[in-house]
Amino acid sequence: MKNRKVKLMQGNEACVEGALAAGMKFYAGYPITPSTEIAEICSQKLPLVGGKFIQMEDEIAGMAATIGGSLAGLKSMTATSGPGFSLKQENIGYAALAEVPCVIVDVQRAGPSTGLPTAPSQGDIMQAKWGTHGDHPVIALSPTSVKETFDLTVKCFNLSEKYRTPVMLMLDEIVGHMREKIEIPEADEIEIYDRKKPTQDEVDTYKAYRVNEGEIVPAMASFGEGFHFHVTGLMHDEFGFPSNDADTADKLLRRIMNKISDNVDDIVMFEEEFMEDAEMVVLAYGGTYRSARSAVKKARAMGLKVGLFKAITIWPFREKRVIEIAKDQKKILVPELNLGQYVLEVERIVAGKTEVHSLGKVNGEAITPDEILAKIREVL
């Protein structure tokens, strides 16, 4: 019989609990609503487990210090919201190219700019993919409940450690500030992945960016362990040293892209309900999924054949499954708290094989089940 703790907590609080369960020992950030509780709770809880919290002078520094903490060997996280997410982008690209595992939480609020502080939004979904310059690997997850926030934060750490890449948790103000009952799993129920490190026998032969046979990413030493390696945001060779060589650059960028695209099955999570006879599918994520589910159940009660697809992993996109849905001639509706961002990706994947509809909202209020239901009836 498991003796799980049952608590009433906020999404933001569950995020910290998940991070601690995953082994977070370092947090650097800057206050911004609606993510601030994450910093506050980290400042309270990290020292209790021997971890470190630091409030930096700005968002950019928060991202930089998070990367520094990870290079020194600690599982590291930062959290922010819209404007801060914009400021962190350059160093997110650094972490992607230098292959530094870390977790970035974005509790999305309505933008652009200072926008509507701090009304909910899902306006940063495309920024998560394209926010930093240059091609770069992206993993982003988006939870729909407090419990899922806990679970996905653990998952974010595991994916970042496994693939040596920054991973984003795309919360939104709805889930971040919502309070729900959550049963916290016990430590032995939580799967934890720690980065693979080189052994001490490899001190003299270690190449910081060489992928060993059968591995997905290079083994990662920490500063101070005797491996004199170099880390840079320049294109680099297997030793980590800068290189302007065309082949070296091409090989490196393709390798860090492929480590994600070759492992989509391991990374992508989604859930489906009411799909068998569905003539139409509502594809939703984050806080909006909650309204979508309610709308689909109402539609079913009315005899409408509507299915539900929950995108848990936002990036990379579950292309294979969505193509199947499109081939089955099921219409797709994407409700989201922006003027149609994720729907663009759905349209790209579907490529005209079925009808794709968008339901966007940007007035700072959540999309209601009735609004989605009305759209379902219009489309069907």
Added chain:
Amino acid sequence: MSSQLIKNNFRMDRLPHIWCPGCGHGIIMRSMAQAIQNLGLDKQKVCIVSGIGCSSRAPGYMDFNTLHTTHGRALAFATGVKLANPELKVIVVTGDGDCSAIGGNHLIHTARRNIDITTIVFNNNIYGMTGGQYSPTTPTNDFGTTAPFGNIDKAFDICKLVDGAGATYVARGTAYHVNQLTKIIEKAISNIGFSLVDAISICPTYYGRKNKKGTAVQMMNYLKDSAVDTKVAEKLPPEKLENKFFIGEFKNTTEPEYTEEYMKIIKKYQKER
């Protein structure tokens, strides 16, 4: 033949460096290595962090834990490294533009925290890597590729800036006064707290050419003739100090260090749990 100092502290296969003939940066980098060796630091525990620019290529040549970051952000990355592992001796290599323009906010706040990081500013009064634009330490009326009619900005005194912000060790040296520079860097590294050494370099290629300062040798002679030790300066009449700049130690104090203070919190509250 390379000296033992070079063999012991540099990645021989990464040399020669990319700096222009006559650049002062190589001298300052060597001085850093000499200081580290003189102090007998454990190489495994030395982490050298840099930003972007000519200066910031230095760590790539040095055989330590090295981290070449984004423009202006070296001190923020370094803060993360140091707090995560306080055992590391963290040294930041930066330039005048990197640390006092784009990284100015990080500079004052890292100083304010008095975190145990030693910052060596390779100060050549210009953005060299991008081809000679004026920086926050380009003197007023001097020229740069973005100041074709003369620079109307006032220059930062980086030493005064970090002194005001809370650094506990502040000094200036030059690429000409090498022995003094090495000693200053040793003292800066030994200080438990935020230390900054404003190491005046020369850039004959851009700053020198734009401002008709002559050859690298002439620019070195300028450093020799214009630098006055701060201790000597106190005894000189004002007319002897015209058009001079000061070198030597400006501040050497002891204050609570950030990571030590944080470890006290951990010790206190982790135990009580």
